[in-house]
Amino acid sequence: MERSEIIDFTRLINALTLIGISCILLFAFVAQIALWELPCPLCLLQRIGLLAMAFGFLLNMHYQIRPTHYALSILAAIATGIAATRQIVIGALPPHGYGYPILGLHLYTWTALLCTATVIYTCILMCIPGQYQLTHYDRPVEAKSSVVRWVCHFAFSFLVLMLIGNVISVYLECGLMECHGDFLTYKI
């Protein structure tokens, strides 16, 4: 495998990871609309954290691949994991849980598992040899393959769409002031 192919392959994996994270956010949106499950403040923090985890992968997709980018995603995953673990601890005491369980686990428990998996997955991804290019790392670079390029652009658009969706959702739920209330109805 040539070096440019390894880089394109790693770029593709990063793009697919980004799409995966956006799909999870889309699923949370579907649950919010279909089950009328409005996110609580800790749930919102976990959503923000999930989107932040995508940032490092986004940089790898658009610039040279660097260990620093993976580190940013790992940091975001750890911060999100702390938020999710805190909610698990709160949910373990009566009244048990928040929202409907999915496949036997609450969404925040899934988030904690996902964050742990992301840390492990990113560490494995960092080990792919020949992917790093440590010069001219601050200039945007397009993938050589047109398919990978297309997937990268789609991944970015999907991520931005999810971010905009969440901005609208949080505004409708809480308005411009601090989030208070029962989280059963939209404030706006």
Add this chain to the structure above:
Amino acid sequence: MFNQYLALFIFLLITTILAWSGKYKLSIALFILFLIGYLAALAPHFHTHYGIQF
């Protein structure tokens, strides 16, 4: 107090768009600021619940 979750989402959106438009160093600096803001928003959730103190 303002809606800090909305602020964090908007901050991350701006950082993402800046990263895609080629502002590499600025976007990384903003992302580190974002992480500090995230931890600041998370900290108040570690108050006493049901007699358990963290």
